[in-house]
Amino acid sequence: MSDPMRVRATESGGVVDVKILMKHDMETGQRKDASGKAIPAWFISTVTAKANGKDVFKGEFGPAVSKDPFLNFKYKGAKGDKITVSWVDNKGGKRTDEATAS
Template sequence: MGDPMRIRAQAKDGNVLVRILMSHEMESGQRKDASGKIVPAWWIQEVTAKLNDKQVFSCEWGPAVSKNPFLEFTVKGGKAGDKVSVSWKDSKGDTRTDEATVS
């Protein structure tokens, strides 16, 4: 499991802007190490986000997404004090979930 995600959620005009920086190596399976062996593929496959335990966002990624990916989206109907929860699952089966409070 990677380091904690850095999540910022800001309310403005009835919407919540969510910004997430995920810590993950995101190997495509095409790179070689110093000895010439292929580095095995390993990437985040699924990302889901919830606002107050209601799913508001989901996506599926492939090996072309960059290392330590950044994700940003807007949710309608949120307010300061709400809870945003973000989860991911990678190609090795590892998962991570982190939360933030909307400011």
């Protein structure tokens, strides 16, 4: 399993601001290693965020997204919301992490 995501969520005026740093190499499939052999594509393909079990963000990534992607979004919510962020990569790897809105 990959390194944990850094998930921060802060509430202000009924709006929760969520910031996520995902640790992933995000290979495009176009780079070559030292011997000249192509490095296979390996990237996050889907990202989902839920607040108290309800979807608040869904997205699809591709090979053009940089290494260790950063994602920021807002939704209407409250302090204490439990935010669960999950991603799946194109090789079937998965990661899920949680945070609480403060």
